[in-house]
Amino acid sequence: MTTPPPQGGSAPKPTQRVVVTSPRTRAPRARRPYSGTREINEQSELGAVYMRTLIKAQRRLGLSVCLVVCTSLGLLPLLFTIEPDLGKAQVLGLGLPWFLLCVATFPMLLLAGWFYVRQAERSEREFAELVERP
């Protein structure tokens, strides 16, 4: 693909014929010589940045799901202490503490778990697209 460099000189040479070549093989050329996977496997700075981004995203997701669930559950004992009348309230014929802890908690935990799995898999998919892109 290269043209021989023009010979030094003041007089312009007549136009030259140039041979245009292509690779001899019919096999496709390596499409992504420096994909993200390779960056990571070779432990380059860029690879480290990719990994750090993934870990940070997953850590933030995990911690926020945990914190939302644990805080909302963890506030209950405090609420019942501050406002003892709450313990006497009735929901569907059950005392409020019983309703919250026996019935309402478990679907909430499941929902939080389902949401987490969905988000975590999505962020892994995005990561895969990112590092496999040329």
Added chain:
Amino acid sequence: MTSGYAIVAVLIVALGTILVGAYGLRVSRTTSDFYVASRTVSPWWNASAIGGEYLSAASFVGIAGLIFAYGPDMLWFPVGYTAGYLVLLTMVAAPLRRSGAYTLPDFAEARFRSRVVRGVASVLALAIGWLYLLPQLEGAGLTLNTVTGAPDWVGALIVAVVVTVNVMSGGMRSITFVQAFQYWLKLTAITVPIVFLIVVWQVHGAESMTKPEYPQFRQDTKVTFSHQTTIHAERSIFINGTGEIDGLRIENAGHVLTDGYHRIGHGSEFTFPRGAPVPHVSTMAHNTNESWAQPESSGQRFPLYGVYSLIIATFLGTMGLPHVIVRFYTNPNGSAARRTTLIVLGLLSVFYLMPPLYGALGRLYTPELLMTGQTDAVVLVLPARMIDGIGGQLLGALVAGGAFAAFLSTSSGLVVSLAGVLSQDVLRLGGVRGFRISTVLAGIVPLAMTFVSTGMPVADMVGLAFAVAASSLCPLLMLGIWSSRITTIGAIAGMLAGGVPALTAGLVTMFTDTGDSWHTVLLSRPAAWTVPLGFSVMYVVSLLTRRHVPPGVQRTMVKLHAPENLGLDGSGSTTADERS
């Protein structure tokens, strides 16, 4: 309650376990068989197996007993046991599977490349496992005592022997099918009876469980005191029978039990009249059914601290249990590990709807357990008490069988993982012989401990095992997975700083009588101070010893966090070339 059917049910479960173990020996003879099998296990099977191993004596009999005695504060046990899996799912499940570790010590070594970190993790896993085995054996003793009247040590001995022999012969070893079956057996054994019991309760007029009255005897009730018991009577009662009260011998005669404290001698048998308020064992607060149904009715000092400590221990302790971690290895990859954990969350949610129902019905139908202090027996006694004749006995047998299945499956899982740790890291004995010696040791130690412990409720004991796991192995997993700054020295310091105080507190509560002093709750529920201690020591020491960051930590992080299908195994650029 002595019932022939219950004995038969217990025998069937014990024999069945041995048979399936022997059969499994033929199925899974080589390690490669085991590995191949494990790769074809679907998340549903795997999740059922985790549920089968996880639902222990504490879940099957203990939670109902605690709720029965101490009210809604104890609902945090089932909630915490389940929420522990949410924390495990969000923080640990996928990276742990991707680390390729089979046990916790394996993870410690894979992450920190250090034999010392591995050693400390092994010792802690061993301690947690033994703490967890002890209540299983005590629960077995209690069950057998309730259904046959045999002394407490018989049940413990039977479970210890069955499990040890079974594990030694190679059966039960991570056979997913058996453990999965155990979950469904336990769910059936606890659900079918409660459906009938609720129908009966409705037929009896659906009596309110929260009336402003003390629990009272529904009929003339004959009560046998198998231990010397100090009881507290709210009102004076006229009782009848044979035995010893406050040192006074009574032979088949009437006696007025005045209000106040009384010491009832071992082996006494008295009949309490119908309608009389039930005296309580002296360590239990005397609550009307109405006040029992309120939060913080347990009568313990500093109830709020106790609840929060329990929440911390159960939420964070699940991930540190040695027999739970092993199961994650049978998932094919990290995403499957996540899906499995989500299903476990669902299976546990269904199971844990049941124990509180037993606890609440117990207030109406088996109040005398509040007096004998055998509150853990409420699940076992209720069916025969509420339903007369053969129906009740059969349901009682079903519950007893399920309870025994719970002890056997959890103990097997624990003994297998403990024997693995013992033979690899402590005794350093390889081969089948080493594994067998380790198995015997893993079974004998907790059996010996049952003879010296002070008989606290089984769920409380399990709570202590959770507290130790939450303050030592949980920081190792959480910080090890999510921070690349943790050093080997930091990891060791953190595990010891959290684990040793929690373990000491647990042993002191179990084996000595700490009485009623202010620090009792700090020792019986240590997690609220030991968990922050473990985490902060691990992180701060790591920051102070930056030069000891394990080598190749970046590659380890890639392995823990990158999805498997990208060819990012950190083994160099060849894979990337092949793929590109």
